[in-house]
Amino acid sequence: MPDPILEARSLTKIYGQNVIFKDINIKVTEGETIVIIGPSGTGKSTLLRCMNLLTGVDGGQVFLDGKEITAKGYNEDEVRQHIGMVFQNFLLFNHLTALGNVMIGLTKVKKMPREQAKEKAMEELKRVGLADRADHYPGQLSGGQQQRVAIARALAMDPRVMLFDEPTSALDPELIGEVLGVMEKLARDHMTMLVVTHEMGFAREVADRIIFMEKGSIVEEGAPDDLFDHPQHNRTREFLWKITELYGKKEKEKAGKS
Amino acid sequence: MSGFIVFFARFLPELLRGAGLTILLTAEGLAAGFILGLLSALARVYGDKFWRGLAVGYIELFRGTPLLVQLFLIYYGLPGLGITLSRGLSAFLALGLNSGAYQAEYLRGSIIAIGDGQMMAGRSIGMSRWKTIWYVILPQALRLAIPAWSNEPVSLLKSTAVVFLIAVPELMAKAKSIAAETYDPIGTYLAVAIVYLAVVYLLDAFLRRVERLSRIPGFETEGKKA
Numbered sequence: 001m002p003d004p005i006l007e008a009r010s011l012t013k014i015y016g017q018n019v020i021f022k023d024i025n026i027k028v029t030e031g032e033t034i035v036i037i038g039p040s041g042t043g044k045s046t047l048l049r050c051m052n053l054l055t056g057v058d059g060g061q062v063f064l065d066g067k068e069i070t071a072k073g074y075n076e077d078e079v080r081q082h083i084g085m086v087f088q089n090f091l092l093f094n095h096l097t098a099l100g101n102v103m104i105g106l107t108k109v110k111k112m113p114r115e116q117a118k119e120k121a122m123e124e125l126k127r128v129g130l131a132d133r134a135d136h137y138p139g140q141l142s143g144g145q146q147q148r149v150a151i152a153r154a155l156a157m158d159p160r161v162m163l164f165d166e167p168t169s170a171l172d173p174e175l176i177g178e179v180l181g182v183m184e185k186l187a188r189d190h191m192t193m194l195v196v197t198h199e200m201g202f203a204r205e206v207a208d209r210i211i212f213m214e215k216g217s218i219v220e221e222g223a224p225d226d227l228f229d230h231p232q233h234n235r236t237r238e239f240l241w242k243i244t245e246l247y248g249k250k251e252k253e254k255a256g257k258s
Numbered sequence: 259m260s261g262f263i264v265f266f267a268r269f270l271p272e273l274l275r276g277a278g279l280t281i282l283l284t285a286e287g288l289a290a291g292f293i294l295g296l297l298s299a300l301a302r303v304y305g306d307k308f309w310r311g312l313a314v315g316y317i318e319l320f321r322g323t324p325l326l327v328q329l330f331l332i333y334y335g336l337p338g339l340g341i342t343l344s345r346g347l348s349a350f351l352a353l354g355l356n357s358g359a360y361q362a363e364y365l366r367g368s369i370i371a372i373g374d375g376q377m378m379a380g381r382s383i384g385m386s387r388w389k390t391i392w393y394v395i396l397p398q399a400l401r402l403a404i405p406a407w408s409n410e411p412v413s414l415l416k417s418t419a420v421v422f423l424i425a426v427p428e429l430m431a432k433a434k435s436i437a438a439e440t441y442d443p444i445g446t447y448l449a450v451a452i453v454y455l456a457v458v459y460l461l462d463a464f465l466r467r468v469e470r471l472s473r474i475p476g477f478e479t480e481g482k483k484a
Contacts, residue, residue: 052382054378054381054382077381077384077385077386078384079384080381080382080383080384081383081384084382084383085382087375087378087379087382089375091375091376091378091379092379093376093379093380093394093398094376094398094474094476094477095394095397095398095401095474095477104383104393104394105383105384105385108385108389108393109383109384109385109389137474137475137476137477138476138477139474139475139476139477140475140476153383154382154383157383157384
């Protein structure tokens with residue numbers, strides 16, 4: 001087994017009296033796509049935010065390329081350059097064009113010269129199929145386009161790993177496909193990804209490994225087919241049954257088309 | 259009526275000289291107040307307990323007391339502590355400190371309105387807190403603040419009238435001496451009102467232009483037309 005790029009070791013997060021999650025262990029190795037599924041409010045989003053230090057942890061450690069980034073005095077700003085993040089509600093910078101959104105990290109964080117940054121940003125926009133929208137402001141883009149720009153913004157930093165926090169949950173159904181399409185392409189290009197999502201079709205098709213989380217702990221993990229077809233735990237089975245009943249029809253239609 | 263026009267024409271150059279100083283005092287007070295207000299707003303939103311407390315104390319003190327009292331404390335009060343300031347400097351300090359307290363509140367409101375999400379997004383690509391504030395939060399917050407903040411230059415311009423009480427020769431001071439000279443307070447103060455009105459009108463037109471030029475598509479601060 002190769003060394004993991006990103007690793008959580010018995011990670012714990014507590015808000016006041018509430019244990020958000022406890023003793024979480026996750027290893028993401030190079031080129032791997034891991035999908036975390038589970039009911040809402042089980043700490044999946046908080047877990048992602050702890051992995052790139054946007055939220056402090058209350059126990060355990062996070063390692064990036066073998067170095068403990070949760071260690072005291074570690075430069076968090078430096079760390080986050082290497083861990084891309086895509087948010088549920090896009091969070092584009094509203095005063096900048098699509099190009100400006102992708103460029104700003106390059107010019108202000110990486111101190112890249114403007115021309116070079118522009119070139120690189122255009123490449124990233126091309127990668128998500130939005131080169132023709134470069135001079136549009138977020139307010140002029142659809143939700144799906146905004147999320148693709150957000151992905152390009154994260155990719156521009158050349159991260160070691162990308163975190164996706166329910167990237168399609170805020171989108172109208174007809175816009176979900178374009179974002180999942182970009183993510184599938186990334187997975188095929190062997191980008192290392194950790195994805196929280198309710199899109200079971202995506203999870204099954206694209207993930208190398210699926211983690212089922214409930215009530216702040218990992219219940220079960222495994223290859224998609226094993227987990228979907230032979231879940232070992234009752235809770236996993238119940239969750240999958242519920243969610244496929246909800247989404248199953250849509251997914252079947254999609255599968256039929258492709 | 260024609261008598262007033264002759265009167266107005268006769269004293270207009272004198273009044274305009276006063277108006278020049280009024281505008282200068284406004285601009286200086288506004289600039290100093292902007293820097294103070296921005297720092298206080300940032301301290302209140304992002305500062306630790308100490309800076310938050312300091313900012314709240316400053317804002318409450320200067321919003322809670324009359325400008326005239328502040329002016330007199332600086333001009334007549336500070337010499338008692340061994341600090342003697344010129345009239346001009348006292349006027350500048352009082353106006354700047356007073357305006358800063360109000361501007362802090364306008365700016366704080368719009369910084370809060372931008373929300374934590376933008377901060378999180380900035381941090382997620384490796385920007386430091388201050389970089390995110392500078393490159394992400396403020397460009398949006400300042401635009402958002404313009405409509406409400408536009409009240410402040412006009413309000414401050416009119417407030418400068420009180421500094422005639424420490425004999426700074428601005429518009430109101432000119433009026434006082436013209437009224438004393440001509441025994442025509444009605445004509446004088448009417449003329450002064452017209453000059454104030456004209457200056458405010460020009461200022462408003464300028465502010466509306468700034469608002470229009472800084473507008474970003476899809477990031478409108480005006481209410482959406484239903």
